[in-house]
Amino acid sequence: MNTALPExxxxxxxxxxxxxxxxxxxxxxxxxxxxxxxxxxxxxxxADLGAFDLDVRSSGDDLLAAAVLCQAAGAAALPYPLAEExxxxxxxxxxxxxxxxxxxxxxxxxxxWIAADLDGTRYHVQLSSRTxxxxxxxxxxxxxTGPDGxxxxxxxxxxxTLGSWRILGALQHALEITRQHVTAxxxxxxxxxxxxxVRFTIADASVAVRGLFELAKFTISRTESTAAQxxxxxxxxxxxxxxDTARQVLRTAHQLLGAxxxxxxSDVSVLDRHTQPLIRLPVSSEMLALRLIPGVRGGQLETLFxxxxxxxxx
Amino acid sequence: MDYDLGADAVELRKRLRELxxxxxPEGFLGxxxxxxxxxxxxxxxxxxxxxxxxxxxxxxxxxGGGGGSIWQQTVLREEMWAHHEPxxxxxxxxxxxxxxxxxxxxxxxxxxxxxxxxxGEVIWCQGFSEPEAGTDLASLRTRxxxxxxxxxxxxxxxxxxxxxxxxxxxxxxxxxxxxxxPKRLSLFLVPMDRPGITVRPIRSMLGxxxxxxxxxxxxxxFADEVLGEVxxxxxxMRExxxxxRVGIARYARCESLLDRMQTELGEDWDRLPESIRARWVRxxxxxxxxxxxxxxxxxLQHDPSAGAAASAARIATTTCDxxxxxxxxxxxxxxxxxxGTSARLHGAVEDHWRYAQAATVASGTIEVQRMLVxxxxxxxxx
Numbered sequence: 001m002n003t004a005l006p007e008x009x010x011x012x013x014x015x016x017x018x019x020x021x022x023x024x025x026x027x028x029x030x031x032x033x034x035x036x037x038x039x040x041x042x043x044x045x046x047a048d049l050g051a052f053d054l055d056v057r058s059s060g061d062d063l064l065a066a067a068v069l070c071q072a073a074g075a076a077a078l079p080y081p082l083a084e085e086x087x088x089x090x091x092x093x094x095x096x097x098x099x100x101x102x103x104x105x106x107x108x109x110x111x112x113w114i115a116a117d118l119d120g121t122r123y124h125v126q127l128s129s130r131t132x133x134x135x136x137x138x139x140x141x142x143x144x145t146g147p148d149g150x151x152x153x154x155x156x157x158x159x160x161t162l163g164s165w166r167i168l169g170a171l172q173h174a175l176e177i178t179r180q181h182v183t184a185x186x187x188x189x190x191x192x193x194x195x196x197x198v199r200f201t202i203a204d205a206s207v208a209v210r211g212l213f214e215l216a217k218f219t220i221s222r223t224e225s226t227a228a229q230x231x232x233x234x235x236x237x238x239x240x241x242x243x244d245t246a247r248q249v250l251r252t253a254h255q256l257l258g259a260x261x262x263x264x265x266s267d268v269s270v271l272d273r274h275t276q277p278l279i280r281l282p283v284s285s286e287m288l289a290l291r292l293i294p295g296v297r298g299g300q301l302e303t304l305f306x307x308x309x310x311x312x313x314x
Numbered sequence: 315m316d317y318d319l320g321a322d323a324v325e326l327r328k329r330l331r332e333l334x335x336x337x338x339p340e341g342f343l344g345x346x347x348x349x350x351x352x353x354x355x356x357x358x359x360x361x362x363x364x365x366x367x368x369x370x371x372x373x374x375x376x377x378g379g380g381g382g383s384i385w386q387q388t389v390l391r392e393e394m395w396a397h398h399e400p401x402x403x404x405x406x407x408x409x410x411x412x413x414x415x416x417x418x419x420x421x422x423x424x425x426x427x428x429x430x431x432x433x434g435e436v437i438w439c440q441g442f443s444e445p446e447a448g449t450d451l452a453s454l455r456t457r458x459x460x461x462x463x464x465x466x467x468x469x470x471x472x473x474x475x476x477x478x479x480x481x482x483x484x485x486x487x488x489x490x491x492x493x494x495x496p497k498r499l500s501l502f503l504v505p506m507d508r509p510g511i512t513v514r515p516i517r518s519m520l521g522x523x524x525x526x527x528x529x530x531x532x533x534x535x536f537a538d539e540v541l542g543e544v545x546x547x548x549x550x551m552r553e554x555x556x557x558x559r560v561g562i563a564r565y566a567r568c569e570s571l572l573d574r575m576q577t578e579l580g581e582d583w584d585r586l587p588e589s590i591r592a593r594w595v596r597x598x599x600x601x602x603x604x605x606x607x608x609x610x611x612x613x614l615q616h617d618p619s620a621g622a623a624a625s626a627a628r629i630a631t632t633t634c635d636x637x638x639x640x641x642x643x644x645x646x647x648x649x650x651x652x653x654g655t656s657a658r659l660h661g662a663v664e665d666h667w668r669y670a671q672a673a674t675v676a677s678g679t680i681e682v683q684r685m686l687v688x689x690x691x692x693x694x695x696x
Binding site (some may be wrong): 001002003004005006064092179182183192199200202203204206207210212214215217218221222237240241244286288290292293295296297301303304305306 | 566
């Protein structure tokens with residue numbers, strides 16, 4: 001067993017983080033809410049990194065590279081639909097939606113879109129205009145027509161997985177900002193980091209983020225090797241854990257940063273607002289849990305004691 | 315990056331499940347019960363494991379061990395804990411007394427104790443905690459006063475698991491009260507039948523044998539019974555406890571209990587309230603995360619950059635223990651408090667709930683683990 005990311009992937013992740021920091025990080029994402037050209041520049045940054053040469057459907061190495069790229073994009077709150085474009089079908093970006101209330105992040109960008117729900121049902125999309133909401137400022141309400149066939153289950157799984165890596169990156173960055181803040185911020189004559197309540201809160205958030213990172217690595221490592229039904233359950237498991245961890249860690253970040261964390265000049269505010277679509281859509285973590293219930297008795301939600309799941313007949 | 319435990323570890327899991335199925339009676343809940351047959355079961359099972367080189371799997375072969383890989387050791391931890399630790403009270407001797415002897419023991423001490431531990435013939439207890447020194451072990455008050463070639467030890471130990479059944483004790487005592495705190499303590503390897511030692515069991519919700527008081531009244535100890543150097547006990551203790559810093563594979567019992575309960579319920583599982591089934595899903599996810607954090611800690615156990623990986627794993631797995639205990643109680647509803655062999659799963663749920671209350675206390679409290687994680691994240695503030 002080797003639970004570490006391969007060295008070349010770690011190096012690529014570092015290069016990606018550096019390039020996206022040069023793009024401007026979360027503060028560039030904030031400006032992109034009003035400056036249209038910045039989303040084109042975000043795409044250029046991704047192109048510089050070779051993002052659009054990655055074949056996430058047929059190469060495990062490329063999928064892993066895409067995962068750490070999504071992680072870096074999450075840390076930067078990069079204002080671009082990376083996973084959606086990596087999973088494009090016939091040139092149309094793929095969005096995961098809830099048909100009851102379809103919304104597409106960055107749906108106003110030029111180009112075609114295809115929508116699919118978690119069952120893989122495919123829809124035509126009609127997009128309206130951005131609502132410029134505080135939470136999810138690039139969300140665009142959509143109207144679906146169809147259904148119009150299906151998209152491969154593997155695409156839905158990869159979408160959920162890459163989105164989870166993006167949440168992971170956002171949470172790692174939010175925790176690091178919080179760590180730096182409590183170390184530097186003096187109250188009652190000493191750094192916040194000297195108060196045990198603060199230390200324990202950081203410890204709990206740190207364990208949560210570590211756990212999510214381990215789960216994210218595990219999930220992506222066996223995408224190619226596991227039975228399709230188990231892979232789908234794995235993707236739901238990861239997305240559910242990512243959403244739950246996000247709620248805990250972003251709450252921690254806000255609490256420990258105090259009023260500063262609500263200000264857009266703090267990256268925590270931007271990370272929180274811009275990551276909300278991934279945390280809440282296409283469905284809530286409660287709905288994800290409900291979708292996983294049949295996998296308990298069916299064995300798709302694997303444990304040390306579950307029987308191997310037979311491959312689905314083709 | 316791969317999560318394959320390896321063919322030898324997978325094979326070991328199969329072998330252990332076969333041995334357990336063949337030799338551990340249905341409804342076995344560990345050595346610490348009111349039924350003396352359970353203790354006898356662990357004693358015979360330990361000898362069986364020892365004969366296969368599986369009891370001291372992690373130890374080098376020269377000391378009677380099995381020379382197993384870290385992933386075989388992981389599988390052994392998982393399978394033993396999942397099946398209510400049929401090694402019983404041997405856990406302590408195997409997991410840290412033996413490794414500490416290998417590192418700090420004299421040739422005579424190694425010869426005397428290691429093969430006995432590896433063959434499952436002796437039970438050890440750990441005389442560390444005192445009424446005034448629990449987590450803060452460096453403050454313990456039991457005194458060892460020089461007397462001839464050795465010392466006379468007087469004081470009181472508490473919470474000492476297996477003290478009633480143990481034949482040996484690793485006893486921590488203060489040999490120099492005027493030395494700086496880290497240099498005050500020494501460790502002694504003392505037979506429990508030595509005059510002056512009195513054991514008094516403490517009734518507790520955990521069950522018999524878990525908690526005892528040990529009174530030491532002028533107990534004679536000798537120079538050749540010191541483990542490591544005189545005055546170096548604190549360092550030896552800390553390093554010895556680090557041998558088992560990955561800790562108990564609590565997630566494995568939780569996964570096993572959920573699996574057994576699901577089988578027991580059959581189609582009734584589908585009729586559980588949706589809120590319970592959703593909690594079940596979340597528990598399985600949290601257990602997977604705890605297992606992966608444990609695997610990460612295992613893979614880093616010889617890496618100085620491991621930092622707080624083991625503490626993170628412990629926090630995750632001990633909190634899962636309590637989460638699953640509450641979940642299973644809510645599944646059982648009005649029959650949750652039933653115990654004994656006539657209860658659901660032979661009382662395993664009630665047993666688990668009681669024991670899970672100690673998960674965040676035993677072997678280093680969750681507060682200490684949080685301190686270690688925070689120290690890595692924030693430095694030494696506070």
